[in-house]
Amino acid sequence: MKYFADNLKFLRRQNNFSQEQLAKHLGLNRGNIASYEKMTAEPKIENLLKICKFFNVEVSEFLEKDLQNIAIIQEEMEKVNSESNPTNLGEGEATEHFIEELEDNKKRLERFIGQSDDMQKILEGFRQFHKFKMSNNPIITEDVKKMSDEYEKLLELMDALLSSNKELIHWLKDS
Known part of the structure; x- marks a missing residue:
């Protein structure tokens, strides 16, 4: 559960949901979401699975990886790729350069x-x-x-x- 609370808050905000809206989509109440984000409670396994399925994230990633950091790295990679890929490079050449x-x-x-x-x-x-x-x-x-x-x-x-x-x-x- 190392990253669960931070990942939940990050994904909720990234998708422009309030705690209330997310809770409604998941069939929970706002207090559940708030307590998960504050780390004052851990979700039951069925709620954890609902959350992971809703955000389309593997359980192991949700619990063990800093998704916000991964998103930042992906944005930076996209920015670098677009900056380092002049218009004369084809997609295959850009991929080869990145590799x-x-x-x-x-x-x-x-x-x-x-x-x-x-x-x-x-x-x-x-x-x-x-x-x-x-x-x-x-x-x-x-x-x-x-x-x-x-x-x-x-x-x-x-x-x-x-x-x-x-x-x-x-x-x-x-x-």
Whole structure:
């Protein structure tokens, strides 16, 4: 139900329905629609199916995808396609050009994934080297201890950046 409320509100507004109008079309009352959109209630399965059928959206998409974001991306793609398709390009040529762009973007994503994996390995190497040096140093002064603490903070920051990087990769793969 991750995106249900936002998707319901988005589709209702996109189709210029008030909560009352949508409820009437679905055989529900306005309060049902309002509570679904506010996430104070979840629809019964039969109501969920009615809503999905009414908007012609698969249940899995309704629940697991941000339909507003998908609509924005589709609009942008249409705009790019119309701007990048001079009148002398036929529909087949425009499609071929778009497919080439998608393939280029896929290659960029694969390089990005490879770089991310390499950064993860390098970070792990730094971490292991630091542990080795600290465990094999018989005398750890206060200055060395402070530097070690700062180095560990830097490693934690790198972990956080790599985690964000992996989330971005996951999002790009799902797009």
